[in-house]
Amino acid sequence: MRNVLITGAGGFIGKNLKAALETYKDIRVYSYDVENSMGEMDEYIENIDFVFHLAGINRPDDVKGFETGNCGFTEKLLGMLYLKGKKVPVLLSSSIQAEKDNPYGISKKKAEDFVFEYGEKSGSKVLVYRLPNVFGKFCRPNYNSVVATWCYNIARGIPVQINDPDTLLNLVYIDDVIEEFVNALNGAENRSIGGYCTIRRVFTVTLGQLADQIYLFKETEGTIKIPSFEKDFDRFLYATYTSYIPKEDMAYALDMKCDNRGWLAEFMKSKQTGQIFISRTKPGITRGNHWHHTKVEKFLVIEGEAVVRLRGINDTEVIEYKVSGDKLKVIDIPVGYTHSISNTGDKDLITVFWANEIFNPDVPDTYFMEV
Structure with missing residues (x-):
């Protein structure tokens, strides 16, 4: 010990x-x-x-x-x-x-x-x-951290002041600091010249870039839109921002499209990774019977029993996959295949869908064709 x-x-x-x-x-x-x-x-x-x-x-x-x-x-x-x-x-x-x-x-x-x-x-x-300036969860806002202050204020709709948007700011993420400190405890610190120790990763941004990114997070808050996390800094900053969201804003309702088949709701969507939606389908009901030129999808039944059917639009062979929530199986839906999912059980079917692009009602890329 x-x-x-x-x-x-x-x-x-x-x-x-x-x-x-x-x-x-x-x-x-x-x-x-x-x-x-x-x-x-x-x-x-x-x-x-x-x-x-x-x-x-x-x-x-x-x-x-x-x-x-x-x-x-x-x-x-x-x-x-x-x-x-x-x-x-x-x-x-x-x-x-x-x-x-x-x-x-x-x-x-x-x-x-x-x-x-x-x-x-x-x-x-x-x-x-x-x-340098450290950012992350638990930092006190309106004190000595511009990141904490701006995350806190923007999350509450309070304007922030930027004297010079081109001012450069060097930042280190709290998890990188903690990782380095634990390494130091274990005798594996990162030494630099002059006898000092340093954090291996430092992010450099302008105040204008920092503010723009936090405002972008605010725009997606309470929606199903997900910002891009391609860059580590954006991912770390978003994690920091969420820690300052007011408690009353942490939950929000989804738009459920209901009809005689059940319901369908979009869960999250991103330009970089597409979108995820979920449906409840009543027994005996079939969804789909359409195909796409470019849109790729994945189906995952998490409750109930179903049959997923696919057929190449230029073929006659029908491919069938029996799936259930008792044994999770992902079905890839390639382009050029008309497809459907039918509830074959005696209870409601819950299915998670992923598409590689966000649905565009002006260009739906969805064409009716019976499997």
């Missing part, structure tokens, strides 16, 4: 790291945050094998808070480790602001210096990460 201490466990990165580490059966997490006392810290240190030092202040009520909350607290923590003879690795979550001459940056640089000095004096392994 490895015992790790997380300072700043209640913060953005701390919450994500704690949630990740608690999935490991051989890791015990000691959490420290503002509500804890130095006495508790003293007890924790007795047991720990690794320190994730994430605690810090970036928006104090007084500028002196930078000194006490960043370098001051770091010095106290390291002093306690040294006095107890705890030769354990220390990972510091620093900031690219440490390169700048401002109160926050100066305090972070001092904290870095304390950690490097502790490593030399104690012989302990130290890992200092100068993180």
Whole structure:
């Protein structure tokens, strides 16, 4: 069992790291945050094998808070480790602001210096990460993260201000940060020049691009439209955006087309991957009896019993597949084959359909022909 201490466990990165580490059966997490006392810290240190030092202040009520909350607290923590003879690795979550001459940056640089000095004096392994802007779930909006703020505000219809849409922003995704921190815990950190450690993947976008993408997510919210996730950044940003959707907007009804056969409803659709729809078909009813020039489909019965029939439009041979929800089987529907699905059971048939393109009523590419 490895015992790790997380300072700043209640913060953005701390919450994500704690949630990740608690999935490991051989890791015990000691959490420290503002509500804890130095006495508790003293007890924790007795047991720990690794320190994730994430605690810090970036928006104090007084500028002196930078000194006490960043370098001051770091010095106290390291002093306690040294006095107890705890030769354990220390990972510091620093900031690219440490390169700048401002109160926050100066305090972070001092904290870095304390950690490097502790490593030399104690012989302990130290890992200092100068993180750029980190985005992902659990980040506090309207504080110091443009991604969190814009996701939160746009999800609620609150306008966002962009002073210069061409401003470049370097971003790292929280899951990449956590993966790197776990690697560091296991002795496989990513070292760079100057003794610092880095996150392997950094995304660069303009503020204008960032805002446009989040607004696109807002447009698809509450609909069956799915944005493109071809790029990892868009996938990660969408995951982040969904974590800020108001609870009252998380559920929405589908448009069910009902008739004497049962009903059919579109579930989701995307320009890149087509669409998925689902149907309920009453016993004895047949759907389909049509073919397509370009549209490719897949049928999957998930409840009930059915027969799927296909015939090439220039052939006479009919191909039959008996399917049921008891043994899932996907049926590919090639182009140029007229096809149908008949409910042969004594209860309603539930079928999931996929098409490689979104239905266009102006160009339906659907032609009636009995199988």
